[in-house]
Amino acid sequence: MQRTNFGEMACSIARTLDVIGEPWSPLILRDVWVGLTRFEQIQADLGISRKVLTERLNHLVGQGVLERRPYDQRPRHEYHLTQKGTELVDLLMVMAGWGDRWLAGEAGPPVLYRHHACGEISGVDLRCAHCGEPMHAGDVDLLPGPGAAV
């Protein structure tokens, strides 16, 4: 469990970790992304403690990453990705790609992604938003930005 708050750091990675860095959270987002939107569904799929799931869902809603939508006439709701949350799925796709490459073993990837645009089974590649060329660790220089710590 993490008791230190990263949100104060002048670092977007740390701030992002404050939103999604708790280990269950990415898996909760994955479940919502694939259509498991109700508390019991997520709880059953992940085998997570009900108390912890409640806490994580409250946190993700509080961060604006998930939203509650009522269904049924009883006080019941489902959880859905907001725009903010949908953009976090990029992270899940990169995790999946790295996991497929380094951790899948002989069995191969558990999930395949078919890209709508080309109809092919494919994975994500990180490209420069400006020129479209590959953009990985060794392709960039880091510079202080306007939001850097002083």
Next chain:
Amino acid sequence: MQRTNFGEMACSIARTLDVIGEPWSPLILRDVWVGLTRFEQIQADLGISRKVLTERLNHLVGQGVLERRPYDQRPRHEYHLTQKGTELVDLLMVMAGWGDRWLAGEAGPPVLYRHHACGEISGVDLRCAHCGEPMHAGDVDLLPGPGAAV
């Protein structure tokens, strides 16, 4: 703190989280990536407990993401990214991009990335490895792969 092991799940996201899902780990990788390679440097930069840092570093070395390289004639070493670890930096860059977009506030991004190939300050975009078009949450269908659970 996490007591459940995700490595058993037939899911590359869960397996990746078993490697890097503990909240301090991405920040440790970030520090090593930017050149803070020694125990004391990382400890001072992150303000992390020495015990926890030791545990995390051992875990990351055990997972083949970091490696120890001796320096000095004393029994001292630095931590460096392996190829496996270098490819994990993709994750940090996507986290940074999302954090810049949603969490930087008026101050703006704390760190800028200058892409070597085009010389511009830019960010990463997720593109299909096959056709090069954008590939985000809404652009893919998920299918069971060879490594899917039965």
Next chain:
DNA sequence: TTTATCGAGTCTCTTAAGGGAACTCAAATG
């Protein structure tokens, strides 16, 4: 009207990990 059902939490207790800070180790330096 009363009872039962249901999904989504809440509560209690136990166990495990995080965090602080002092301490230890081993190899060099003075």
Next chain:
DNA sequence: CATTTGAGTTCCCTTAAGAGACTCGATAAA
């Protein structure tokens, strides 16, 4: 021989995770 140094290790306390029983409120069934 004593000191310094960087990298852990140990101890103790606090906090959170996890298990599972329980509660709640609104509907459905009897």
